[in-house]
Amino acid sequence: MNASSTQSRQPIDAAPILELQGITKRFPGVVALNNVDFDVRPGEVHALLGENGAGKSTLMKVLAGKHQANEGTIVLGGQEMAFENPKHAKRAGVVLIHQEQSLVAEMTVAENIFLGSLPRKSFNRVDWRKLREDTNAILERLKCGFQHDDIVGSLSIAKKQMVEIGRALAFTPRVVVFDEPTASLTDHEKPVLYDVINSLCEQGVGIVYISHRMDEIFHLSHRISVLRDGEYTGTVNTADTNEDEITRMMIGRSLTLDHASKPSEFGDNMLEVRNLTVKRVFEDVSFNVRKGEIVGMYGLVGAGRSEVAETIFGLRKPSTGDVVLDGDVVNFRNSHDAVVSGVALVPEDRKDQGLILGMNCRDNMTLASLSSVSSLGFMTSAKEREVYDKYHQAMKIKTPSWRQKVGNLSGGNQQKIVIGKWLHTQPKLLILDEPTRGIDVGSKSEIHTLVKDLAKSGYAVLVISSEMPEVLGLSNRIIAMYDGRVTAEFDGDNVSEDALVQAITGMGKQAQAS
Amino acid sequence: MMSIKGFFRGKTVIQPIWVFVIAIFIFFSFMSEYFLSWGNITNILVQTSTIGLIALGMTLVMINGNIDLSVGATLGLAASLAVGLQEFSMTFAILAALGSGMLLGALNGLIVWKTGVNAFIVTLGAMLGVRGLIFLYTGEQSFYAMNFAFSDFGMSTVGPMPTLAIIFLVCTLIMHLVLTRTGHGRNTFAVGGNPEASIDAGIRLGRHMMINFIIVGFFAALAGVLLASQMGAATPNLGRDYELWVITAVVLGGTKLTGGYGSIVGTLGGVLAIGILRNGMNLMQVPAFYVLVILGAILISVLIIDKKLNAPSAKEVRI
Numbered sequence: 158m159n160a161s162s163t164q165s166r167q168p169i170d171a172a173p174i175l176e177l178q179g180i181t182k183r184f185p186g187v188v189a190l191n192n193v194d195f196d197v198r199p200g201e202v203h204a205l206l207g208e209n210g211a212g213k214s215t216l217m218k219v220l221a222g223k224h225q226a227n228e229g230t231i232v233l234g235g236q237e238m239a240f241e242n243p244k245h246a247k248r249a250g251v252v253l254i255h256q257e258q259s260l261v262a263e264m265t266v267a268e269n270i271f272l273g274s275l276p277r278k279s280f281n282r283v284d285w286r287k288l289r290e291d292t293n294a295i296l297e298r299l300k301c302g303f304q305h306d307d308i309v310g311s312l313s314i315a316k317k318q319m320v321e322i323g324r325a326l327a328f329t330p331r332v333v334v335f336d337e338p339t340a341s342l343t344d345h346e347k348p349v350l351y352d353v354i355n356s357l358c359e360q361g362v363g364i365v366y367i368s369h370r371m372d373e374i375f376h377l378s379h380r381i382s383v384l385r386d387g388e389y390t391g392t393v394n395t396a397d398t399n400e401d402e403i404t405r406m407m408i409g410r411s412l413t414l415d416h417a418s419k420p421s422e423f424g425d426n427m428l429e430v431r432n433l434t435v436k437r438v439f440e441d442v443s444f445n446v447r448k449g450e451i452v453g454m455y456g457l458v459g460a461g462r463s464e465v466a467e468t469i470f471g472l473r474k475p476s477t478g479d480v481v482l483d484g485d486v487v488n489f490r491n492s493h494d495a496v497v498s499g500v501a502l503v504p505e506d507r508k509d510q511g512l513i514l515g516m517n518c519r520d521n522m523t524l525a526s527l528s529s530v531s532s533l534g535f536m537t538s539a540k541e542r543e544v545y546d547k548y549h550q551a552m553k554i555k556t557p558s559w560r561q562k563v564g565n566l567s568g569g570n571q572q573k574i575v576i577g578k579w580l581h582t583q584p585k586l587l588i589l590d591e592p593t594r595g596i597d598v599g600s601k602s603e604i605h606t607l608v609k610d611l612a613k614s615g616y617a618v619l620v621i622s623s624e625m626p627e628v629l630g631l632s633n634r635i636i637a638m639y640d641g642r643v644t645a646e647f648d649g650d651n652v653s654e655d656a657l658v659q660a661i662t663g664m665g666k667q668a669q670a671s
Numbered sequence: 672m673m674s675i676k677g678f679f680r681g682k683t684v685i686q687p688i689w690v691f692v693i694a695i696f697i698f699f700s701f702m703s704e705y706f707l708s709w710g711n712i713t714n715i716l717v718q719t720s721t722i723g724l725i726a727l728g729m730t731l732v733m734i735n736g737n738i739d740l741s742v743g744a745t746l747g748l749a750a751s752l753a754v755g756l757q758e759f760s761m762t763f764a765i766l767a768a769l770g771s772g773m774l775l776g777a778l779n780g781l782i783v784w785k786t787g788v789n790a791f792i793v794t795l796g797a798m799l800g801v802r803g804l805i806f807l808y809t810g811e812q813s814f815y816a817m818n819f820a821f822s823d824f825g826m827s828t829v830g831p832m833p834t835l836a837i838i839f840l841v842c843t844l845i846m847h848l849v850l851t852r853t854g855h856g857r858n859t860f861a862v863g864g865n866p867e868a869s870i871d872a873g874i875r876l877g878r879h880m881m882i883n884f885i886i887v888g889f890f891a892a893l894a895g896v897l898l899a900s901q902m903g904a905a906t907p908n909l910g911r912d913y914e915l916w917v918i919t920a921v922v923l924g925g926t927k928l929t930g931g932y933g934s935i936v937g938t939l940g941g942v943l944a945i946g947i948l949r950n951g952m953n954l955m956q957v958p959a960f961y962v963l964v965i966l967g968a969i970l971i972s973v974l975i976i977d978k979k980l981n982a983p984s985a986k987e988v989r990i
Contacts, residue, residue: 445703481876491875493874495873509865510867511871513861513865513868513931514865516861524874525873525874531853535851536853536854536857
């Protein structure tokens with residue numbers, strides 16, 4: 158987390174390559190964008206900020222031709238454009254790098270990069286040599302550690318993202334939009350992305366950069382524009398502003414992470430993990446979580462943190478070791494037993510593991526505790542509504558109605574529904590795996606406050622995170638993992654960032670677990 | 672989803688298939704004088720009850736993300752058992768028939784659950800194998816029911832309603848309640864919609880899959896018994912192609928092959944659509960082969976229309 162916010166760059170003085178003027182987009186019943194202005198200059202990184210639901214994605218979809226604006230104009234390189242579809246926009250040189258990746262897992266890197274536009278020879282045959290050469294030229298610019306013939310499905314998430322960027326480069330773009338590009342990247346993978354963005358800038362490409370992470374935005378951008386509730390609140394030069402001002406612009410108030418409000422009264426051990434091992438995944442993991450305590454588990458992606466959580470939850474079978482819950486050796490054989498015994502797991506991937514996207518908000522909320530809303534085996538609609546309303550209010554979930562499909566909600570609201578689902582099971586132990594990944598600042602701090610309040614009311618909480626501020630801000634104790642082992646345990650109020658980084662990157666000698 | 676909102680305070684949506692059912696109902700009542708008579712309407716219900724009963728179970732299996740191709744063979748086996756075992760006792764024969772269906776369903780469910788092999792393949796195998804069992808058991812002979820109580824039952828009525836129609840409608844109501852009001856129903860949707868998230872929520876996937884396969888097996892066997900009682904006989908080829916008619920009805924009713932979405936009300940619409948079309952065209956004296964061509968064309972067009980109508984939902988507002 159050394160991305161300092163001091164080296165902000167001076168604004169680039171040039172005529173904009175892209176201008177959006179007075180964009181208004183209405184959906185039935187909602188004005189998603191109201192008279193929004195936005196422009197990008199060649200060679201600059203223009204950050205676009207706003208809480209989830211502020212209209213960033215909609216604005217970018219208008220720009221990339223997925224949506225058509227009801228009012229307003231798009232001017233690209235001095236020419237007024239009306240993009241009818243994404244292909245049209247791409248050809249004109251506007252490329253969107255998706256938050257969700259759209260790659261064909263079974264194909265090679267080269268085939269993915271040139272998907273739909275493979276170079277051809279006579280008789281419509283694929284020109285494999287040209288494909289290879291073109292791909293290598295692009296990979297050269299990306300400087301990433303994979304080959305043109307690697308199968309995309311075998312690459313890590315970070316590398317897949319590079320492939321996605323490579324695909325944008327194949328179009329010789331004039332404007333590239335990055336939507337939350339670092340959401341799934343670890344801290345040491347980010348510089349690679351920054352280098353790619355910088356080199357695009359040097360080539361005169363205009364970059365639109367959407368992110369929730371302040372450090373990145375201050376590190377990368379020249380200018381920052383903010384949207385709030387579909388309205389344009391202003392543009393500032395990065396060099397002339399600070400996080401407080403931006404936060405105020407985004408949410409209309411100033412906001413600081415309150416590190417002092419951690420829980421402080423602990424009871425007996427709620428969870429005790431003893432020498433837990435899953436062969437070839439993690440080894441000899443021991444730690445404990447007390448009632449009323451938040452324990453942070455910090456480590457890089459792939460260190461085995463999620464796997465430890467899954468094993469506690471009964472989704473993986475341990476080779477050796479024990480899981481002790483509230484004094485009893487439990488070693489759950491399946492997730493059902495874990496849930497019944499009072500363990501809740503808020504999974505890493507909301508969409509794949511946490512929610513039934515096609516179901517409405519209420520049904521998702523009661524999914525893990527149907528018996529509590531049923532009598533004689535039949536669910537009572539009124540009781541379900543009661544449960545939903547309770548958590549809907551308590552967690553300030555923003556949705557027009559309980560009938561809304563959760564797939565249509567923003568990340569923050571989706572996560573609140575997952576947490577609400579678990580709170581209603583009245584768990585003894587709450588495990589949160591990356592609870593605020595891809596969530597906007599406002600919801601993030603709400604979730605942090607919620608987690609602390611839960612611990613204070615007696616829950617034992619285990620938080621898995623790869624974000625250092627989150628781990629430091631929440632945890633009473635921090636367990637560091639590296640390469641399938643617990644490398645150190647720290648007091649959450651009294652730890653240096655350096656020591657933490659060393660512990661999770663395998664540097665220095667392995668500290669003994671206390 | 673296409674819906675006519677404001678109906679029942681926006682809570683209930685009218686599915687496209689019901690619009691279609693009402694349309695063809697009106698069409699045929701103008702085309703044929705006989706169509707609207709009580710005798711004909713109850714006749715449609717009796718004719719569709721066989722496919723309809725199986726479709727109820729199939730709806731649950733498909734919402735659950737699976738499919739059962741062996742229902743036609745299960746029906747055939749149950750029919751043969753129900754008639755063939757009557758020499759011992761009629762109650763025993765019927766119980767054995769129903770039991771065989773549930774057992775085959777449980778077996779399908781168990782294999783799909785424990786091995787993870789696709790339900791399409793497992794039940795395709797079951798379809799072939801069970802049909803083989805029927806020929807083994809019957810020695811390629813048709814059985815005729817000697818007990819008149821059995822064959823009278825299929826033709827009996829309660830007041831103005833044929834018994835079979837009543838059985839079908841009552842089962843429809845029960846399955847609708849099971850699907851919409853019970854935890855099993857909700858979990859069936861959840862597992863079909865996202866198995867991983869269902870596991871995370873502590874839902875016992877395998878158990879719900881098993882139950883649904885047992886339910887469809889039971890309904891296939893029940894349909895077999897009722898069909899045999901209607902005909903007073905069972906032939907070894909009984910139930911061939913029924914799986915296709917059943918799946919057609921369920922899909923017409925809006926249940927998605929990918930799981931996670933569907934309803935019994937829709938399935939009832941799909942079943943009635945097929946029943947009314949067959950009956951109506953029959954009354955209009957359309958030759959049988961044309962009826963098949965028309966039904967096939969209608970299946971595809973209804974799904975195309977449904978897809979077109981559903982397209983805007985992809986652009987729903989993100990909040």
